[in-house]
Amino acid sequence: METVGHLVIVAGGKGTRLSALVGDIPKALVPVGGKPVLQHQLELAVGAGVRSATIFAGFLADQIAAFVGDGSRFGMRIDVRVEDEPLGNAGAVLQSLDTLPPRFFVMYGDVMMAVDLARMAQAHHSAGAAFTAFVHPNDHPFDSDLVEADAQGRVTQLHNAPHAPDRIYANLVNAALYVVERDALRSFARPGKQDFTKDVMPCLIACGAKVLAYRSADYIKDMGTPERLARVEADLKNGKIDLAASGKLRAAVFLDRDGTLNVEKGFLASAEGLELLPGVGAALKALRQAGYSLVVITNQPVIARGEASEDDVAAIHRRLEWDLGKEGAYLDAVYLCPHHPDKGFPGERPELKIACDCRKPGTAMVEQACRDLALDPRLSWMIGDQTRDIELARRAGLRSVVVRTGTGGSDGRYSATPDFIADDLSAAARLILEQKKAAA
Ligand SMILES: [Zn+2]
Structure with missing residues (x-):
């Protein structure tokens, strides 16, 4: 297993917006659960095999230096460098490349995370990426900096907020945690202010370097405002930040799409036809709140039959994510099968006409x-409106709920019986939460 042994923390932030709450301390030393966020980061890194760190500090750098010392009490070597003038979140790192090892993590000093760093490093290595960015969906994509990636996870474009009101993007937010190949950044080693998202990533993409979007359901949230800090504190208290999460598998709710999340309208071939069922956003939010990852699993034979292209279906899913975002809900991922076994449709694509x-x-x-999201089927559920969803649950070892929306489980294709029947997604979510409570 390929590891990344060095960590760079960009901790120049003043924490102005938090000063009323925590007094005159650098953001990196703001406590979460009684411990500076910086300490949470260092402990996470040590747990993932990181043995050295460089901290770029600015505002009140002496406090940071005094706190970490030489790093030995955290089990690593730590070097604190002081930025005399603010150089953006990347400037100081880029000017110090010669003093950094060939590969390292970069994180910002005001981000609370429980990320499996070793897993991220492995993904970076397997993809042969020059630069890997941790990305995830959030509940407010419309005002977040978004990433566009192809099916292999390669970043093709960045869309920084604010977004034009008529645009709809995939809900994939850059969370500001990176794995970096030092030598891919050589051309940026010049004086002055630079920013990873505004300068480095767009240039790398433009010059054809491999920038990987590492999509994960691990916890990561910035805490740079009093509201965000309060949320992070609450998340820690409610057990949503599992600080020993590495290698652990989580629970998910797998969701069918048509007839379960959105109104069943035959075969949906364009984004305009997508219409969320009532209460879906709130139901997904409740499941998320209880700690479930949310993953759509959908058959899209329209692609094999030539009735819709991959791009059409991708547009439907962007719309789905965007509309859910307006209700404060989000999906961790959407998986689709583009195949169909029976031949004989005009315009069909023979290469997808397979079993x-x-x-x-x-x-x-x-x-x-x-595999992608570190999920445990034994802790997980499937919700759908068709017997194939129930049969899938049976085969995959998931518990199942059939909803009475859409086909309502009356298609008669498979004889598997669901564990539960519910009127709609809201009722299914309530039921899953009751079962979870009963088991606790
Ligand atoms: Zn398939």
Whole structure:
């Protein structure tokens, strides 16, 4: 397993917006659960095999230096460098490349996280990436800096907020945690202010360097305002930040799409036709709040039959994520099967006319999601409106709820019986939460 042994923390932030709350201390020393966020970061890194760190400090750098010392009490070597003038979040790092090892993590000093760093490093290595950015969906994509990635996870474009009101993007937010190949940044080593998202990433993408979007359901949230800090504190208290999360698997609710999340309208071929069922946003929020990852698993034979392109379906899913975002909900991922086994449709695509193992009730999409997002099927559920969803749940070892919306489980294709029946997604979510409570 390839590891990354060095960590760079950009901790120049003044914490002005937090000063009324915590007094005159640098953001990195703001306590979360009684411990500076910087200490949480260092402990996380040590747990992932990181043995040295460079901290770029500015405002009240002496406090940071005094706090970390030489790093030995955290089990690592730490070097604190002082920025005399603010150089953006990347400037000081780029000017110090010669003193940094060939590969390192970069994090900002005001971000609370419980990320499996070793797993992220492995993804960076397997992809042969020059630069890997941790990305995840959030509940306010419309005012977040967004990343556009292709099916292999390679970043193709960045869309920084604010976004034009008529645009709809995938809900993929840059969370400001990176794995960096030092030598890919050589051309940026010049004086002056620079920023990872505004300068470095766009240039790397433009010159063809491999920038990977590492999508994960691990916890990561900035705490740079009093409201955000309060949320992070609450998350820690409610057990949503599992500081020993590395290598642990989490619970998910797998969701069918048409007839479960949105109104069933035959075969949906364009984004305009997407209409969320009532209460879906609130139901997903409640499941999220209880700690479930949320993953859509959908058969899209429209692609094989030539009735919609991959781009059309991607546009439907951007719209789905965007509309859910307006209700404060988000999905961790959407998996689709583009195949269809039967030939004979005009305009069909022969290469997709195959018997695959991803088409529900095949389990390949669930298995892939479990690998990608570190999910445990034994802790997880499937909600759908068709018997193939129930059969999928049976085969994949998930508990299942059939909803009475859409087909309502009356298609008669498979004889598997669901564990529960619910009127709609809201009722299904309540039921899952009751079961969780009863088991606790
Ligand atoms: Zn398939």
